[in-house]
Amino acid sequence: MQSTVAAPSAKPLRRAPYADLLAELNQSQPPTARARHDATVAFGPTMRVERFVLGNGLKLLILQDASAPVICLQTWFSVGSRHERAGKTGIAHLFEHLMFGETEDSAHGAFDRLLEEAGADTNAATFLDWTYYHTNLPKDALPLAMKLEANRIARLVLRDPQVSSEKEVVANERRQRVDDDVDGAVSELLYQAAFRTHGYGWPTIGWMADIQGFTTEDCVAFYKTYYAPNNAVLVIVGDVTVAEVIRLTQEHYGKLEASDIPVENVLPEPPQTEERLVETKKPTTTQKVALGYRSPALGDFDHAPLVLLNEILFGGRSSRAHRALIQEQEIAIEVRGWIGSFRDPGLYDMFLGARGEHTVAELLAALDVILEGVKSAPVTLAELDRAKARLELSTLQGLESVAGKAEQIGFYETVLGDPNELFHRLDAYRRVTLSDLLRVARRYLVSSARTRVEVLPDGAAADDDDDDDDDDDGEEVAS
Amino acid sequence: MSAAVVTPVFVESSDALPIVSVLIAFRSGSAFDPPGREGLARIAARMIRRGAEGFPAQVIEETIDSLGGELAADASPSALTVHFEVIRRNLEPFVDLVAALLRAPTFDEVELGRLLRESEAELIESRDSDRGLCSRAFRRTLFADHLYGRRVSGSIASLRSITRDDVAAFYRRHLARANAVIAISGDIDEAEGQALSERLLAGLPLGEPIADPVPPPARKPGRHLVFVDKADRTQTQMVIGGLGTDANDPDHIELTVANNVFGGTFTSRLMQEIRAKRGWSYGASSRVGFDRQRDAFTMWTAPKATDAAACLALELEMLHTWLDVGVTAEELTFVQQYLIRSHAFEIDTARKRVHQRLESELFSLPAGYHEKYLERVAAVTVESANAAVRARISVTDLVIGVVGTHAEIGEAIAKAIPNLASVTVAPYDLE
Secondary structure, three states: OOOOOOOOOOOOOOOOOOHHHHHHHHOOOOHHHOEEEEEEEEEOOOEEEEEEEEOOOOEEEEEEOOOOOEEEEEEEEOOOHHHOOOOOOOHHHHHHHHOOOOEOOOOOOHHHHHHHHOOOEEEEEEOOOOEEEEEEEEHHHHHHHHHHHHHHHHOEOOOHHHHHHHHHHHHHHHHHHHHOOHHHHHHHHHHHHHOOOOHHHOOOOOOHHHHHHOOHHHHHHHHHHHOOHHHEEEEEEEOOOHHHHHHHHHHHHOOOOOOOOOOOOOOOOOOOOOOEEEEEEEOOOOOEEEEEEEEOOOOOOOHHHHHHHHHHHHOOOOOHHHHHHHHHOOOEEEEEEEEOOOOOOEEEEEEEEEOOOOOHHHHHHHHHHHHHHHHHOOOOHHHHHHHHHHHHHHHHHOOOOHHHHHHHHHHHHHHHOOOOHHHHHHHHHHHOOHHHHHHHHHHHOOHHHOEEEEEEEOOOOOOOOOOOOOOOOOEEEEO | OOHHHHOOEEEEEOOOOOEEEEEEEEOOOHHHOOOOOOOHHHHHHHHHHOOEOOEOHHHHHHHHHHOOEEEEEEEEOOEEEEEEEEEHHHHHHHHHHHHHHHHOEOOOHHHHHHHHHHHHHHHHHHHHOHHHHHHHHHHHHHHOOOHHHOOOOOOHHHHHHOOHHHHHHHHHHHOOHHHEEEEEEEOOOHHHHHHHHHHHHOOOOOOOOOOOOOOOOOOOOOEEEEEEEOOOOOEOEEEEEEEOOOOOOOOHHHHHHHHHHHHHOOOOHHHHHHHHOOOOEEEEEEEEOOOOOOOEEEEEEEEEHHHHHHHHHHHHHHHHHHHHOOOOHHHHHHHHHHHHHHHHHHOOOHHHHHHHHHHHHHOOOOOOOOOOHHHHHHHOOHHHHHHHHHHHOOOOOEEEEEEEOHHHHHHHHHHOOOOEEEEEEEEOOOO
16 A cells, blocks of 8 residues: 655745735835834724834824725824823823924914815814824825824924913813813812822813913923824724825834833822712702722723623613612712723712702712612623623714724724724623622722712802811812 | 605615614604793603603613613704614614604603603703803893794793693604604615614604794894803803804805804814914804704803903904905815815715705705705805805894803903993893
8 A cells, every 4th residue: 555645835935914015115214114014903893903013113003994085093192191290280181282383394373274274174182091183084185184293293393472372272171171160170179089199180181270380391391202103103094095004104204213202100099998088169059979989990801890880880771870869769860980991090980960959968878779789789680781782882883983993993002002902892891790790899889999079069068067168179078 | 654655764874883873853843842831842752762552661771771772862943853773683673662662652640750850950950061051041032032042951930831741742743754754874775774764653643744833033133241140150151143044045055154264163263363362262163053944153262251351352353354354265265175175074974974864854955955065165255255244144233142250250241342232140040
């Protein structure tokens, strides 16, 4: 019997994706502009994000979507209010304004004017962990938008008149969002009381005195430190080709030099061992209370089950809190809860607005019964399934437009390093069990680690408070 | 008769996401609220999810959530809408649910009482919003006794007068197939959409088309200040305006284009002068409202209390200049380019496209309103834009709404407005 053993055939070497394209585009480019394909990242079951990295460290994420002749261009910087220091709070947010100003190549106002003329709309947002700049544009405006975006990363002109003017605008924004807004003021007091060490304790918009005290030198130093290609993620979603986007990125961003991004001096928040209470008075007709329990970081295993628990407690009209406090007992007009989606541990914050003459004490008593309920016994499987379905719908709804997709890609890349974490979370929600919910309820709904802000209408007497506190800035009365 | 025969149904398919969105709009709304029953249309809409035969309120809510859906029912001055969105795999049972809610609402007395008390509490809570207070004071003054001057959500007194019979009668008369328009978008094709519409409306009567009861609003002569007094305001919400445009005006597009020059974009005159140059207000904009009849033209700012009078004076001066001098050729070209090039974002999703079609039908817009929009924008000239501004906008007939602390800035605000015909100071909890 003759047998033969086939020699293993030589496997053809698998070419790296985009190898030919990159070989062509990288020709004659300086090292800072050379692009490499980092990964093809799944973004849900059907979409794919291509991640490239330039030699200067700029990350470029592309999602092709030819459903309409439009593009969303976003630039995410890994700098937010957490990177500030006491006395200089709000400077990350101030940049959200300054970045629309004069550059070495264009006059003040030219950025907005040129983009509007091209049919684009721009905006920006800042939060605790990040800042991002957003442009919705018709597809033929991409070269212009990328040129302007790259230009302001390295060539922004910061002089006294621009800084002074934008400080005024931001001060007015603060008056609108915080000083004259009950919800905004309460949220600020809650985080201030809950975080005594970590940078999450000061407001993203900054304290008014800090806003008014910024100097041009402060701004220049901040800009040089954090606005660099190796601290940025460029996200492009829409009717584009990969080749044209890489070519434009190399052309406009390729000469930017990387910076030494400082190691962040993170100060973890020490464990909270006693409940903290802040009382404040506001010109409002009803009492309100905000609560902050300690919550895990976005990347923590417990985050997804806690989000589901929040849906069961506060998500929609069938939730436990809505049903009990608004529909059955009729003591509240508003109930809501939110788990912080932050890089570091944050707060599970809850807000209750009393109805009519009902009091914070009544709200808290009713809420405590509900919270004890989810700590003492498992929720029902039907409740868990409803929460999962609600989160699936809201995730999908966020992906309708190019801007929605870009925002999710940029957020998850910046905070967790992977756009597909959005869909990993959906998978995580599906895996959550009743036991998980019982565990996170008991772990995080801990009264001794709770911070409480109580709002009384102006003119009302604070309960058992000997201080004659006419100051509406809030006063911590117990710890 | 099938729903499709009497009810316009528009479908825009997109398989980009496994979601289906359905908007059922009825030619109804708060304009039809009987005197003394203001808020009735909104209450009727909100009762849809509070009980139907075989579906107690709590079961409805749990079913909506368990199917991965959302349901919203509400009223505006000229429409009563039921909107739902659901994950595609659960579309069939969700349609069955909504069809049952529309077919056989129970108007349960207990639920109605609960909703009325909740709505009353919401009115009180809305006093926390300075911008909402400012808008309300402005419209109450500008439209006075006209139907557009009333509140969609009613008043505490009117809510207390609404009965179950009122709600049932309103529902029976208005939620009819002859009054409905449906817009469907998402992961669904045309034939499925038509069949779905038939099922949704199968339990509703054919009914009669109901005429719009809203007469054209009259201009309010003179300049009128309505000051909403609220303590401790560091900032002042301000609105200045008067009557604006009607979609059937021959110069409707001309006015909207000219308004973009004045306050419709980030580089507009208002934004440049008030925010960019002076840093007085975080936002500065103008808008021409839109409804079945002529709605309001408004200018909005929110300056620091100590800047409010100067800001108001500047806005009035800018308004004068806009009317007297008009827009320039350069400004007009710029805005035309912006509107034409950015138009792709008006139609970039199936939902936006289908809602344009629904809007045309619901508001009886002139033929080709959306389809010929770009053509009409391109055709606007400096002369036609400025003629539209002068014809439609007035500097002598104005209402100025302000929310602030009257003891601190009331006098300065009044002095900043030449030729004031009246000043009204209202407490912030007036309504």
